[in-house]
Amino acid sequence: MRKLFTIGILLSWAFSALAQNPQAWFPDNELTTVGAYYYPEHWNENQWERDLKKMADMGFEYTHFAEFAWAQLEPEEGKYDFAWLDRAVELAANNKLKVIMCTSTATPPVWLVRKYPEVLKTREDGTQMDHGSRQHASFSSELYRQYSMKMITELGKHYGKDSRIMGWQLDNEPASNVDFGEDAQTRFRAWLKAKYQTIDALNKAWGTNFWSGTYTDFNQIDIPQHSQWGMNLYQRLDHSRFCDFETANFLDEQAKVIRQYAGPKQWITTNYIPNYDARYIGASKELDFISYTRYMVYGEHPGIGPKGYRVGEYSRIAMANDYFRPLTPLYGVMELQPGQVNWGSINSQPLPGAVHLWLWHVFAGGSQFTCTYRFRAPIYGFEQYHAGIIGTDGVTPTSGGLEFEQFMKEMQLLRKNYSDNSVPADYRKRKTGLLYDPDNTVAINQNKQTSVWDTEAHVLKYYKALKGFGAPVDFIRDTMDFAKYPVIVVPAYQQMSLELISKLWNYANDGGNLVLSCRSGHQDGFGHLWEAPHAAPIWAMIGAEIEFYDLLRPYAPDTVKMDDRKFAWTSWGDILKPNTGTESWASYSDDFYAGESAVTFHQLGKGTVTYVGPDSNSGDLEQAVLTKLYNKLNIPVENYPEGIIVEYRDGFGIALNYSDKNVEMNLPEGTEILVGTTTLPTAGVLVWKLK
Template identity: 70%
Template sequence: MKSKLFYSLFILSLVCSLQVQSQENKFFPSSDLTTVGAYYYPEHWDESQWERDIKKMAEMGFEFTHFAEFAWAQLEPHEGVYDFSWLDRAVALAAKYKLKVVMCTSTATPPVWLVRKHPDILKEHENGTKMDHGARQHASFSNNYYRSYALKMIEKLAEHYGNDNRICGWQLDNEPATNVDFGQDAQNRFRNWLKEQYENIETLNKAWGTNFWSGTYSTFDEINIPNHSQWGMNLYQRLDHSRFCDYETSSFLDEQARVIRKYATPSQWITSNYIPYYDARYIGASTELDFITYTRYMIYGEHQGIGKKGYRVGEYSRIAMANDYFRPLTPIYGVMELQPGQVNWGTINSQPLPGAVRLWLWHVFAGGSKFTCTYRFRAPIYGYEQYHYGIVGPDGVTPTPGGLEYQQFIKEIQVLRDSPSAGKIPQDYQNRKTAILYDPDNTVAINNNKQTLAWNTEAHILKYYKTLKALGAPVDFIRDTMNFQQYPVIVAPAFQQMSRQTIGKLTTYVKNGGNLVMSCRTGHQNELGHLWEAKHAEPLYELIGGEIEFYDLLRTYAPDTILMDDKKYAWTTWGDILNPDEATETWASYSGDFYSGKTAVTFNHLGKGSVTYVGADSHNGKLESEVLKKLFARLNIKTENYPEGVMTDYRDGFGIAVNYSDKPYQVELPAGTEIMIGEQPLGTADVLVWKLK
């Protein structure tokens, strides 16, 4: 039995497509295309400046603002004593200048009086030390008192603003993350969660394989939170603990939403903003939310980008992948925090290239986002995020370069709004629509037992994802509970834990005409994470048209090569050695070791469709790229050939191209195209928007 933890996520994904149109019309009129907002913290500034600031925000074209995210100490200065008067005045000023307000719950920053009176609410580390007041996200979602007391504060806030038509929506917490706590409440809640998932201890023992190393349990009360630093701890116990930690986050958000829902008008939406961690199961798992949003910062020293100065533009896949990952999980999505300029908290806080902020805004829009908000309107002059840019500088008046680029984007969106009609979406673009089959639970399981330190799950997936975007394919990240048949091609990269039900569903998809690409480490285990009691990955053999004889892992200093169409591709991290059936085509073979000549890549006809199995993880993704190109050509699916860093998407009848590369690019547009924004050739950090008549 696979854990029931995220069954709710799967149900949500099934109904998302039915909800999209109604949610758009209910919360965000389709004619608006998108809307733009900015965070504002009235409690940070002298009240005499509030009206000047909010008026300036409206004059720059912003349509909503964002209050009370970290203001619990101001909302409840003493236990049970609430003060909303200052916030009422701020909301009134926003309404005066026709700005809607996103109201936030302040659960990321409990007040010091609560922490000192109830120190047990603080997260406890594995070594027994505790976090303390003075930062954020230091209270534990697994502490029973904290959960209940936070809901009291949220209920007061919702009671006050839930029937207020100046409030357009609610943000729960801020960038909620996996709740890891080793306190006593967390221990008890973990045991109760396990009881709910497995129902009896025998089922748990089987799932965890506790006969190994005398690990058998007699009761749930004997189970502790696993010591993650202790060598050899039960892999499945660790995996379930990480699932539980994610559940604590998603369930706490659901509890908040249910409280707000008692008071909120139907026109007020409820969301939370997530950092796009691709091993986080809580993203999309809170079924009480109307939709989900993400946070994205592009320039903070961690990503080189393309070319010598690419770090000023950012890694081109970061917004694209977040768009394509979030969109299928939720009826609609937005971006709650997008970088306005230079930040302060990275390893090297460089200035973005002029035009980069506008580029990011358009890239967010290209994926289908219904709104974009930025942190923050005014640059802070004190606190941990001092030196972080805002839309205006520390004087509170002068627009920053990023602020001017936000203003430019807002004006350009109005050009699209004023367009008499949207354009057509090219059929070739729709024909290459591709899904990446993905489950964050799989990523966590692999990362708990990599087999080689050289393995990187996200980097492996990006080799396929970046190629698909270079081919001009629209991409959705989907779960195995979603509809497969709408996609001409599905890629399943390193989908290691796979149930027979999923294998059967993929087999039906292929036999009905679908084209499946599977990579190494796919289907090697069942849904429990156990190896099959059969030949290695044997349940896949019908799909791939052959056997996987064994796998190999090389030393990083001694890579070998794969030969495909007279070209060599280096690999190290993982190689599945294949033995294809007679009717299955060999596309590539290994060289350089005792299994030289053995098959590395296969192509198998099955029913009306095909299965391509890529047995190795190449060094730089060029093998994966060539396999996908060959496959699309074999399927007679017309593709593009965009250089690295250039991507195009269509939404609402508009085509959008963005350029993160260090060279100009001439975008080949269909005949009859009307350019709405930008010009050819497309320069670095530039944007082109068009519609096809």
């Protein structure tokens, strides 16, 4: 049996040493490049040339083939048909369109799942998924991996040296591989054995003495039943880690196969949905870089104002940019919504200009490319009513298609004005790291302690305040270099090893400015509470004791007082006892601990540590604390209204308006404006050239 995986499997966030210089793939002076998904297998072949010519005429520079085409590539076991795809690639090249070639592992052919039904995912209740959708096969299935690699080998042999292929996308929006089948069970046990080496080490890590949960052999361990009340939290946590590992490892296997045949100018990536509790994002070490997909209007996010749902929540693209960029040598967006979708809860029309806004927002964060799903709107299948660049008649551009065309024309203007990669000095000075680990989020979310706690919403309170400052933000890992960030914010970082606490201490002691929020440092790196007073290992660092924490009822919120302002809170509050010399910036207003400290500020060596005890209801406390801190540190900040995003890249400034009001942007006199005007309407974009 093939080796299941490499020993030493914890996430490393390192990419392939084989990665080429990104300049070879995406030259700086091109700034960004734009493409569109096309499915030759969906349309009559006599329409392909018309469609690809239209794509090129609109300004697209590449297209995207074959991600769901396994049944067409291998219509029978071992019999491959590339002739139709060769014709499509040739037509694309004739129209000067490069091609992203995709592996089709999200959609296995029916002959495979009928011959080997064990490749299908098994649900917790023992039932299996069936043919006819996507992502229904298990990455843990040994047979599925074997058949996938056979198909990918043939695909790689056929197109690996083809200069018309710019790069490879593996799978499509891969998610955590949750499977209760026999192969998944076997691989889970092997994963645990590789991680812990001995059953005694596992018992200690999982705390199995509790409730007589002790194991004597790895073969006794089953995948935990997620619906069964009271299952060992650490077993569940490790199972979710394993599920994420299976996804990352499956992509690595694919990349190794492609790498055997790919030319040096072909890159390898995959496209993730930005789920911030997903450990597999960035964990596949054989990829050259990663990309994400983003849909903004589908009924879930109200945005700002009564019609904000047509523009979308402004942090969704911003946070995805800032989350992906530090994890990868470069990043792109593989799917950007071109108009209405069909799969949301309410599939509204985007506001005119919104698609154009999203394109510029993706670019503003540093993306090297943007692709849209899809060029032609489908007329059959599950995604009927999903907009494309071209409508259902196959010839007429949609409103979103015209906004893509507008963006691509504007990008040609920027290319002519490109000179360097400069950004303003004040922008650099407020660069902030936000320490974040998806494993920590998963651990908190499976043991919240209060129904009103929301980990991502808590992180967003700090993140949105920073974006309102006009700060460039990087979501960073504990393995990264802290020294380049004047300020690091650490929101709700519950699991902290002594090594991480030491690294944070040294960062502040050497001159960095650290901000920690509630729920930080309560547990060690294994997720166990300290055998010490509550959160005791971080007391010296924050200059205060955490006496206890409180959780309020939703109908009985309380307040915190800071600088003559009151801030409501409900979900979590750490009650602080400052040491001598530590400043108390805020105090609890009511209840039996009225007057006790809620926010502390502590000088540590050459730097500072601020601790924010409560999770405020609206984020206003978090914003007030950060404002006070940055002012104290003499870090210049802006005060942009909610929904205004301003970023700089490649010698250009970009301002974006997700709010429901016109906003007047103040630019230095004589600034050369390339796109838009200083009066920024809703969904408006302003681009200017730095002097």
